[in-house]
Amino acid sequence: MNRKLTFLILSVFLPFLLSGCWDSRELNSLSIVSATSIDRSDDEWVMSFQVVIPQSIATQTGGGSGGSQSPITIFSTRGKTIREAMQNANLEAPRTLFFAHNSILIINEEVVRNEGVRQILDFFLRPVESRETMSVLLTKDKASNLLEVLIPLEKITGNAIQRVITQGQENLSQVKNIKLIDFASMIANPYRSAIAPELKVSGDQDEQSTLDALKSTRNKAVIRLGDLGVFRGDKLIGWLKREESRGVAWLSNSVKNLIIVFPCSDRQNTLLSSYRVVHSSTQAEPVLVDGSINMKIHIETKGALDETSCTLDLTKPDVITKLEDVITEQIKDEIETAWKRMKEMNADPVGFMDMIHRRYPAVSKQLSKSEQPLQEIKLNLNIKVTIEHTNMINKPFTNLIEPK
Template sequence: MIKKMSLMICLLLLSGCWDKSELNEIAIALAIGIDLIDDEYVVTAQVIVPSELSQNGGTGNSQITMLKAKDKSVLGAINKVTEASPRAIYPGHLQILVFGETLAREKGIVETVDSFTRNWEVRSDFFIAVAKDTNAEEILKVQTPLEIAPIHMFYSIQQTAQNSGKSVRISLIEIAQELEKVGKQPVLAKVELKGDTKKGASKQNLEGINPEAHLNMSGLSVFKKDKLVGWLEQEDTVNFNIITNHLKSTVDTVSCPKEGNIELRINKAKSKLKGNVINGQPKIDMNIKLSGNINAIACDIDLQDENIIKELETNYEKQLKASMLKTIKKLQDEHHSDIFGFGRTIYENDPKGWNKIKDQWTEELFAELEVIIEVEATIKNTGITNNSLLGNVKD
């Protein structure tokens, strides 16, 4: 980690952004947490400790430190953090911005997003997450074994979204655009603190093989306008990514014809939506095409039989369709939030129809929306062995 952070500072020097004296005057912020406590914004900045990243080696203390301040406005709290630091806070290499749950639910995030988008020093490629059941400060305090917390969260969101589809990578510019879209509600990544939260902030969390506390980045946070209204877990998050064409890869299981199941690696998914309004009633037609390979088999099956492959594809199509309808129903009944952009699809396909229903969309008509789903699944590769090894073992 020390080598990695030292390399990052060297790259900053080589980039020509600052000279040596300027680097000595700034504090590089890797993470910022924003909470709401007693109707005040509390900003926590996690910054690099330069002395711990020197080529001669540090003292063995933490490579990052926390600075905190509060104010009636986001900018006021950020300014106070800078005033409390011997160095100017530089956000140009921010990895993660975390909102506390109370702030996201009660105040909303628009003021913070607007403030950050107007800061020319802030790059827009960091990720944003919402802390579930806790505040942002507690999340940033957690000691993580492989990477410091900001880098851990950044790469965890990136890898979870890319390899399993169980999280979402939302940057500053993307959430700013989502907040302005017609007929679509925003989402952000979700972060949870699991385990012994008191020990998570101590060095003890790094000393054992199994950390007492850890951060979980799967799932997503659901918004209505700029306020948090709920959460989605892993299966629903994968469905969201499929519907919105953000899925890169995921692993799922499908039932075998008789008993047991097969694990599939889905590596391609394409969603097409069409929407219109007929006699005042909105309707969405959805076509999902997926393809993937067989990863593992836990049943006695003949993969050389084309009919068997077709049956597996049909089983998976039915299974995924049922799962998607369940996810959509959850958003309609529990959260009343159109995160899929069904309203935007109607707006683009049938603008006249949309103008007639837009005022009743999220509160009334979205809850009653009929969604017709068609799924086409293709298994392209069965692996290096044609048949299941399970049959040979049983014999």
């Protein structure tokens, strides 16, 4: 009797254990999206998707036909809403679009200037499949053009763009990799201006969009990072150029790896040297002085002299001190250039207003009533530069060459 009862129980419950994944999808029924772009045309959203072609990126030993066809293809759809545009992709794409590997979102300048990013963020933060860590980028040209450029070193353009951003953030501190979730947080913060880097094509984009581009020894076009877009609310209001972006990086404690080119002295601007930042830290503190806010900025940077054409004896401490003073002035100029531009744009990508709000809520409330709050803030800079070493040689190689 017990054996019959046990068998009956197992026959009832075993099917539940063997039911598998109810929401699973076969890989051969999906189109894997690596990058997405957003444009506007005729009052409609234009969505473009860079889809990976698996057989084209497979190695020949794996049975693929790598090199015989493009590693990617582009689908473009449109709709009155972003969701409708996405849905209309089913009219063209033979497989269901799969966004779990989508790492890049590129938005056209006109979209973020006129429409803003509110609706875009609302859409991409909703789906479970969407990646909150995808990088947000802007472009002054048609966004879908960037998805079409083929890059020999990286067959999937979305991956190449991601590497360009990572390299730029690590080696050029004026570039910052802005994740979707961080971008949304900046947009939602009333005391700080959001930022996003520009991506652009340099060269002949049409030539670099054909399969022959992968067989050429020289690229006809390259994808590169450009200016830094600045927002007020959810709309783009302007751009920061390279030197201005570096100033923002200094103020934001975002400098990691950076080369500073500086003259040998104030009177000698033709002979240049390179100072490589090894370590840098920035401390910003709002201080109330006689009813006015002073932002006390303390920057300390340490680095090495990587290159010099100065005819100076680098073994002497006073010579090193003079060079440190010149570098200090160079950093100060970059910061003051950025601060001037910030006040012109009436934008705060550094987050000074947020710092003031945290320490002096009443003062922050009063500043918020002003049409130009940054004009009422004074910047107090204290910069300390240290040249820790001059690498393998102490004296410039120029000093070793005897004049003829």
